[in-house]
Structures are given as structure tokens and as C-alpha cells.
Amino acid sequence: MAQFDDTAKRRIRFQTRRGLLELDILLRRFMQESFDRLSDEELAVFVEILDLPDQEFLALVNQAKSDCREDFKPLLAKIRNA
Template identity: 40%
Template sequence: MSEAEHPFDEIELKRMRWRSRRGLLELDIVIERFLASDFDQLSVADLHAYRELLTWDDTDLLDLVNCKIEADAPHLQPVIDRLRRA
């Protein structure tokens, strides 16, 4: 994939990994598994969706991963599904 097709450079990807550190241990465990198994295979659209999920509050994101709430935005669902499987 060329740089033009992939707007996320190495620095931005590292920032996203750093921002993936959360304040809740349970959420950290899920996200660490996700980063190890799925992050490098995400499409550009999924990277945008994941970056949007990183703006969520920790408790809301944990509730989302634990199926206690659902996201209103369908474009987030592929990444949510991957997080839930992690």
C-alpha cells in the first residue's frame, strides 16, 4: 500500500498504540490482545474507527467491549467486533 493510500505514518501508528493505554486493567488487557493480534491488519477505515474509539471514556469503552452498550455509529462496528474477540 502506498503512502498516499495509507495516511497513517509510522509516527501516527505509534501514537495510537500509546493512546491505547487505558486506566482500567480489564480494558488494557483486551486492548493489548487486540494490538497484538489485529492492529497491524486494520484497513485505513478501521484505523480511523479505532482512533475515534480511543476518544471514548474508559468506562464507556469497556461497556462497549463487554456488550453492555452498543455504538450508534455503524462504521465503528468492525473494530468493536475485533475488540470483543480479542
């Protein structure tokens, strides 16, 4: 499993700047409320989610698309609840 140091976390923070305003708003809240409490395992999943195209990411967060990976579901719920 990957270890996330401060440099890696800064890189992840930069990746949360998205092209869709809706995602920017959701991710800004999530980053303020929950990011610092994520485990390395959750951070690894978050990086994979951030690699998704914006439209697919938004569909997963909004539950418009339900066929996502099982390991994405807990983190997507945290993003939604932020």
C-alpha cells in the first residue's frame, strides 16, 4: 500500500481542482472537512477516483451512475456528506 507524505497530499489537493463547478464545490467542502482524516488506503482510492473524467466522477457522486467499484462507495459517500 502506498504511503502518502505531505508532498503527495499537496499533489492530491491540486488534482481536486476540476473543470466542473459542481465538482469544485463538493470537493472544496470535502477537502476542508475530511481530507486530513483519510487513511492511506482511502487516499489511494481517492487518487483513483480523481483519475476519472469529470462527467463520470460527477455521475458517481450524484448517484446517477450506480455501477461503480465497491471500494469507491465509502469514499463517494464521504464526499457526498461533506
